[in-house]
Amino acid sequence: MTFIKTTEQSSKYDSLDTMSVKDLLTNINKEDQTVPLAVQQALPQIETLVTQIVAKMKLGGRLFYIGAGTSGRLGVVDASECPPTFGVPFDMVVGIIAGGDSAIRNAVENAEDNATQAWVDLQQYNITDKDVVIGIAASGTTPYVIGGLKTCNDNNIITGSISCNAESPLSQTAQFPIDVVVGPEFVTGSSRMKAGTAQKLVLNMLSTATMIQLGKVKGNKMVDMQLSNSKLVDRGVKMIMSEIPVTYEIASDLLSKYGSVRKAVENWNN
Structure with missing residues (x-):
């Protein structure tokens, strides 16, 4: 050709x-x-x-x-x-x-x-x-x-x-x-x-x-994304709320404690 x-x-x-x-x-x-x-x-x-x-x-x-x-x-x-x-x-x-x-x-x-x-x-x-x-x-x-x-x-x-x-x-x-x-x-x-x-x-x-x-997305969510600004932190909190039955305040605390959506969801009962 x-x-x-x-x-x-x-x-x-x-x-x-x-x-x-x-x-x-x-x-x-x-x-x-x-x-x-x-x-x-x-x-x-x-x-x-x-x-x-x-x-x-x-x-x-x-x-x-x-x-x-x-x-x-x-x-x-x-x-x-x-x-x-x-x-x-x-x-x-x-x-x-x-x-x-x-x-x-x-x-x-x-x-x-x-x-x-x-x-x-x-x-x-x-x-x-x-x-x-x-x-x-x-x-x-x-x-x-x-x-x-x-x-x-x-x-x-x-x-x-x-x-x-x-x-x-x-x-x-x-x-x-x-x-x-x-x-x-x-x-x-x-x-x-x-x-x-x-x-x-x-x-x-x-x-x-x-x-x-490689497992970097769960469902359709960016569960490992970096929380580099307030918009992404808010998105992360809402992702957690969509996965587990917690309030915005609790989800925010979990995200702050564990540093990622994935870890917050995996460890919320601990």
Whole structure:
């Protein structure tokens, strides 16, 4: 199959600069509605990768995301949300962006073109074959990401990928690729739009499904979430009240005493 970079193809819309605000928003929204359908087509690939991640994490492994630009930032965001949401250690899911943390806010020139740097970045975390590394690149051609996965493969580390072009070099490199083909962007080549949305949806699925499989959710509740602000404390109290027959005040005391919804529910009779 010939590799076609659909993320770089010309927009289906022209004369954007003459459209009214209403027309711009309507057409962007129309394109955005195609993204979940593209993700749906990739569900079998996503399921396979989640299964691999869960198996490794049950053995004490970690999950790493590597990417550049928007893709790297999305990986960092997903990784950073896992500790507060699921109460896991900060280094259980790690997002690495080409150019280092400064690249989260500002573009770092040529960072994505360095094919050897990702492995250097991963080695700072003492990566082993217990871990899983997922490369994220809308184009599927980013040297930083492809080079990182190639070296991981050479070191018997499980690799996955998220790309928005079918049969991309990245997909060919990853052992467990995910291809979410969203087609041309509303603004030609602006892959922070549909491609970025698709990547975010897939990352949501990967981390959430993995954490549920690891027992970090009970019923439909985030019972291990970090109680980092008053809103979350109030949510935690109400979670406890939905699980055991106690008043708000007692639930609040239990939460304060045990530090998590799970422990409060498990120990309330003690």
